[in-house]
Amino acid sequence: MEAKRNCPLCEEEMGVIQDAIFHCGRCQISMPISTEEGGVKTNPPLLQQALNFAKSTAKHVRNGMKKVSPDTLRKRLEICRNCDRLNKDRCSECGCFVSVKAAWQSEDCPLNKWGSEINRVNLGRKPGKSGCGSCRKKRQKLD
Numbered sequence: 001m002e003a004k005r006n007c008p009l010c011e012e013e014m015g016v017i018q019d020a021i022f023h024c025g026r027c028q029i030s031m032p033i034s035t036e037e038g039g040v041k042t043n044p045p046l047l048q049q050a051l052n053f054a055k056s057t058a059k060h061v062r063n064g065m066k067k068v069s070p071d072t073l074r075k076r077l078e079i080c081r082n083c084d085r086l087n088k089d090r091c092s093e094c095g096c097f098v099s100v101k102a103a104w105q106s107e108d109c110p111l112n113k114w115g116s117e118i119n120r121v122n123l124g125r126k127p128g129k130s131g132c133g134s135c136r137k138k139r140q141k142l143d
Helices: 046-062 070-081
Strands: 015-017 021-024 029-032
Touching: none
Parallel strands: none
Antiparallel strands: 015 021, 021 029
16 A cells, blocks of 8 residues: 655645655655655654764763774674664664664663663773762762
């Protein structure tokens, strides 16, 4: 069954491009076919993708821009390749490029299929100290 949609501006029936995009020839607007409308996986709205990317980049920079080992990267990408939310090279859950996100040590899968490695590595704190200092509470020695 072919997906159909009327243009939100002129109300004319929109055409379908590449089996994934509605396009109105009159208004020259395009919109992705949603999962419900054609079985095509779509990414989150652009603004949400930008916010997700900004958060991920900030975490990556705070972590010293560290990358995972080649073995960990291979395992993460294999998990992503077998995920039903993979849309070409992008995760349709968060909108990220999986080849980039999987390489960053600070990142985790939005579906919890693989996790961040930052809890298992030294984040630049002095040995024997805990806390990040952002809450301005006195750091305490670990036993």
